[in-house]
């Protein structure tokens with residue numbers, strides 16, 4: 001590990017890239033040491049401060065911290081689930097304790113983005129819509145439901161009982177994620193597409 005770090009450090013010193021010249025005046029003898037050890041010439045890399053900025057924004061965003069977006073607008077920190085907010089829908093939202101929600105929130109926002117996606121994905125299931133042919137709506141309705149239809153079922157982990165089914169709003173509230181993000185993830189999952197962020201993963 002230290003070897004690769006050294007290599008990287010040497011690499012940066014040798015190829016400071018535009019704008020990086022003279023910022024780090026390391027002694028030149030290390031350069032010689034590297035080549036003496038017969039290591040393969042590392043690939044040229046250039047400094048890209050704009051990438052660092054982007055990464056720091058990504059990390060802050062994943063953690064739910066406040067950050068400045070690409071348009072220079074401050075995006076406020078995500079609020080943890082409010083203990084007062086209890087959903088009274090037909091699902092089991094009211095059964096998930098405030099502590100459990102807060103714990104899920106902390107767990108999610110301690111993970112990097114793609115691991116968050118995996119965690120959220122475990123809480124969303126793709127279900128075929130159960131078809132009820134009650135004769136309501138006649139022929140047009142029957143042909144409409146004969147297409148394959150799917151719907152998301154949402155869950156939250158509940159310490160005592162494993163997991164309970166909840167509504168979309170409670171998942172978003174507990175995890176501090178937007179409906180847009182949850183729906184996008186569901187659509188990808190339903191379509192069998194990767195849920196991870198595919199950008200900037202080309203090594």
Ligand SMILES: [Zn+2]
Nearest residue numbers: 087089093167
């Ligand atoms: Zn609910």
